[in-house]
Amino acid sequence: MLVMKQVRFDYDRKPLFEAVSFEVATKERAVLFGLNGSGKTTLFRLVTGELKPQAGTIECHGEVGLVRQTIESEDMSLLEWVMRSDPERYALYEDVFSGDEARVMASYEQALSLDVYMLEQEATKALTRLGLDGQLDQNINDLSGGEKTRAQLSTLTMKQVDIVLLDEPTNHLDVESIDWLTKWLNRFEGTVLIISHDRQLMDDVATVILELSDGEVTRYPGNYTAYRRQKEDERLRDERAHARYVSRKTELLDMIAQYKGWHLKAKATASVRSPGAQKGAANLAVKMKVREQKLRQLEDNRPRKPKEEKAISVRFAADELEAKTWLTCEDVTFGYGKPFYEPFSFSIEKGERISIIGPNGSGKTTLLNVLIGARAPFSGVIKRHPRLKIGYFSQTLERLPETGTLLEALLAHSDIGETEARTLLAHFLFRRDEVHRPINEASMGEKCRIAFLILYFSDAHLLALDEPTNYLDVATREQIETALSVYPGGLLLITHDRYFHRLTSRTIELGETVRIRENMENDEPIDVERMVQAMDELTNHDLNFFDEVGNLLPFDETSGMNRIE
Structure with missing residues (x-):
C-alpha cells in the first residue's frame, strides 16, 4: 500500500503542498486527477524519492514500478534496456555470458536459482506482447513516445512489483495497447496510482479518484463517471x-x-x-x-462558497459552404516510397464528422495530411471543393512560432487589436502578465490552448485535428469537446481520447486494409444533460475586455467587439 501523511513541499520558496494526506490500499487502482500545474507529477516524484518533502511522511510498502511520460537513456538496444530493468539478474546475465570462465563459475549457481538463463527470453516475450518485437535491436533513444511508453510497460512484467505508478501512460498509446494496459491493470493484484487525463481509462480502471486541488487531495470512491456524479451532488x-x-x-x-x-x-x-x-x-x-x-x-459556521472552476471559453465558428460534397477520394493510395494500403475511395459530405483510427505507425497522420492537401497522395485523385477552408491542428504544433510571446503569436494569426487579443487570451486562461510569456517557455498544455485559439480565427468549414488533447487537462478537454459538439462545420479527428470519438458518425480504420464504416448506433451517447450545462456556462457569462495593462474595461468602450459573442 501507499500512504502519504501531512506532506509539505515548497517550490521556489513557496508552499506547493502544506499538509497533503492520502492512502491507496492494496488492490486499489487510484487515479490522481487535477488541473495542469496542480502538482501531480511533483507528488509522484515525492513518492519515488526523487524529491524530499519539507515535512510529513511517505510510506511505500513494497517494490515500486514507475512508468514515466518520457525516458532518456544511454545508447543501448531496446532488448538490453528492458533486460536491465531487472538489475540483479542482468548483472548475473553479464557474468554467465561473459566468456570469462572465472566469472561464469562464480555466478553459475546463483544464476540458476534466479533463472537468469531465461532473462532474454522473458524480455523478448514482454516486448512482443506490446507489439515491439520488431524493434528489439533498435536504440532505445530512437523510439517514438508511444514505443517508449510500451517499453516501460514491458518492464513491469519483468519483475515482481507491489506498487505501480504511471504518469500519463496512454498519451502515446494506440487503442490496442491501451486495451492491453487496461486489462493488465485490472488483473494486477498490487497497488496502482495513475496520473491521467484519459476519461475512458479512468472509467475502465479506477476504483478511486484522488482529486488534487489547491494543494489538497480529496478522495472520491469509484471511477470517473462516479466522480462526476459526486462532484455535481x-x-x-x-x-x-x-x-x-x-x-x-x-x-x-x-x-x-x-x-x-x-x-x-x-x-x-x-x-x-x-x-x-x-x-x-x-x-x-x-x-x-x-x-x-x-x-x-x-x-x-459559514459554509464554503461553491468554487468557480477556471475553464476556457471557446466557440468555434464556420463560414457557410452549401455544397453537398466537400471532398472526394478516387482510388487513392498514400505512403513513402511505396503505398501503405491498396487503393480506396470515399467522399466527405457537408458537415460530416469522421474519426481516423489505427495502431501507432499505421499512417493516420499521413492520411490526414493527404486529405487536407498538406501532402500529395501516392496515387489516385483527391478533389476538394474550391471554396473549402480547412483548419489544421497538428500534434507537433509545428505551425506555432518558435519565438515571441503568446500575445504576439495570436496577433500574428489574426487581424484583431491588442485589447481584443487580451480578452480572448483571458478566456483561454492567459491573464495579465501571462500573455507576455515567451512561447518557447510555455508548457505543452499552454501551447495547445494557443493553437486552438489560432484555430478559432480560421473560420474553417472543416477542422482537421491530430491528437489535440494530449497535453490538456480534463476540464479543458471537456470544454473543447463541448465546443466541437456544436461546431457547425465538419471534422476529421485523430485522437487517443476515446470520449472524443462520440462526436463522429463515421470512422476510417487503418489496419491490414483501409476500412470505412459507419459508427454503431449503440455507441455510448454523449451526456446531453452535462453538454447543455457546459454550453450554458459558455454562453451565459458576461464577456470582459482588458486594456494593455490588464485592467478591466467598461462594456461601452468595447461595444464594437462582437467577434466572440
Whole structure:
C-alpha cells in the first residue's frame, strides 16, 4: 500500500503542498486527477524519492514500478534496456555470458536459482506482447513516445512489483495497447496510482479518484463517471447551503438595522420620567444584541462558497459552404516510397464528422495530411471543393512560432487589436502578465490552448485535428469537446481520447486494409444533460475586455467587439 501523511513541499520558496494526506490500499487502482500545474507529477516524484518533502511522511510498502511520460537513456538496444530493468539478474546475465570462465563459475549457481538463463527470453516475450518485437535491436533513444511508453510497460512484467505508478501512460498509446494496459491493470493484484487525463481509462480502471486541488487531495470512491456524479451532488449541496447562509445573513442584517433604528428613536424620545419608555428602548437594544450574536454564530459556521472552476471559453465558428460534397477520394493510395494500403475511395459530405483510427505507425497522420492537401497522395485523385477552408491542428504544433510571446503569436494569426487579443487570451486562461510569456517557455498544455485559439480565427468549414488533447487537462478537454459538439462545420479527428470519438458518425480504420464504416448506433451517447450545462456556462457569462495593462474595461468602450459573442 501507499500512504502519504501531512506532506509539505515548497517550490521556489513557496508552499506547493502544506499538509497533503492520502492512502491507496492494496488492490486499489487510484487515479490522481487535477488541473495542469496542480502538482501531480511533483507528488509522484515525492513518492519515488526523487524529491524530499519539507515535512510529513511517505510510506511505500513494497517494490515500486514507475512508468514515466518520457525516458532518456544511454545508447543501448531496446532488448538490453528492458533486460536491465531487472538489475540483479542482468548483472548475473553479464557474468554467465561473459566468456570469462572465472566469472561464469562464480555466478553459475546463483544464476540458476534466479533463472537468469531465461532473462532474454522473458524480455523478448514482454516486448512482443506490446507489439515491439520488431524493434528489439533498435536504440532505445530512437523510439517514438508511444514505443517508449510500451517499453516501460514491458518492464513491469519483468519483475515482481507491489506498487505501480504511471504518469500519463496512454498519451502515446494506440487503442490496442491501451486495451492491453487496461486489462493488465485490472488483473494486477498490487497497488496502482495513475496520473491521467484519459476519461475512458479512468472509467475502465479506477476504483478511486484522488482529486488534487489547491494543494489538497480529496478522495472520491469509484471511477470517473462516479466522480462526476459526486462532484455535481457536492456542487448542488454547496450552492444550497450557501444560498441558505446568504438568505439568513441578509435577514439578520435587516433585523439588526431595523432594531437599531427603533432603539435609537426610542432612546431619543424616552423620558427619564417614563420608565416604561426606557425599558422599551432597553429591550430593543437587547434584541439587537441577540441578532448580532446570531450573526456572529452564522459567520463562524459559514459554509464554503461553491468554487468557480477556471475553464476556457471557446466557440468555434464556420463560414457557410452549401455544397453537398466537400471532398472526394478516387482510388487513392498514400505512403513513402511505396503505398501503405491498396487503393480506396470515399467522399466527405457537408458537415460530416469522421474519426481516423489505427495502431501507432499505421499512417493516420499521413492520411490526414493527404486529405487536407498538406501532402500529395501516392496515387489516385483527391478533389476538394474550391471554396473549402480547412483548419489544421497538428500534434507537433509545428505551425506555432518558435519565438515571441503568446500575445504576439495570436496577433500574428489574426487581424484583431491588442485589447481584443487580451480578452480572448483571458478566456483561454492567459491573464495579465501571462500573455507576455515567451512561447518557447510555455508548457505543452499552454501551447495547445494557443493553437486552438489560432484555430478559432480560421473560420474553417472543416477542422482537421491530430491528437489535440494530449497535453490538456480534463476540464479543458471537456470544454473543447463541448465546443466541437456544436461546431457547425465538419471534422476529421485523430485522437487517443476515446470520449472524443462520440462526436463522429463515421470512422476510417487503418489496419491490414483501409476500412470505412459507419459508427454503431449503440455507441455510448454523449451526456446531453452535462453538454447543455457546459454550453450554458459558455454562453451565459458576461464577456470582459482588458486594456494593455490588464485592467478591466467598461462594456461601452468595447461595444464594437462582437467577434466572440
